[in-house]
Amino acid sequence: MNLKVEKFSYKNKELLKEAFKIRKEVFTEEQNTEEKEEFDGLDTDATHFLIFSDGKPVGTSRVRMTNEGAKIERFAVYKKFRGKYIGAKLFEEIMQAILPLNQKIYLNSQVQAMKFYENFGF
Numbered sequence: 001m002n003l004k005v006e007k008f009s010y011k012n013k014e015l016l017k018e019a020f021k022i023r024k025e026v027f028t029e030e031q032n033t034e035e036k037e038e039f040d041g042l043d044t045d046a047t048h049f050l051i052f053s054d055g056k057p058v059g060t061s062r063v064r065m066t067n068e069g070a071k072i073e074r075f076a077v078y079k080k081f082r083g084k085y086i087g088a089k090l091f092e093e094i095m096q097a098i099l100p101l102n103q104k105i106y107l108n109s110q111v112q113a114m115k116f117y118e119n120f121g122f
Helices: 013-030 086-101 111-118
Strands: 003-008 046-053 056-066 069-077 105-107
Touching: 003 013, 003 086, 013 046, 013 056, 013 069, 046 086, 056 086, 069 086, 086 105, 086 111
Parallel strands: 069 105
Antiparallel strands: 003 046, 046 056, 056 069
């Protein structure tokens, strides 16, 4: 499995479309999140990340700078790719990108994902 993470802005419509596709499947379809809640209009203010497995996008996240610091949000990996280090690789790459900003890093988590983030010290 060849993994690659790409960092991009909302201006890259092609990559943003792939990220939205993942978020829609994971959050609105799988977890029954309201689409208006998931697509909150804040993507223009975020740095986005996509992780590719063998050239195919399989996970995404975004980071927004807020008054409190760098907030990791909308972290999603397709179900069939979970438990295969893909989420960990994506999270590690995000951390490498935002640690040099020297800001507080925070996130909100669903209960079932808390253990994942605890592995990274959250």
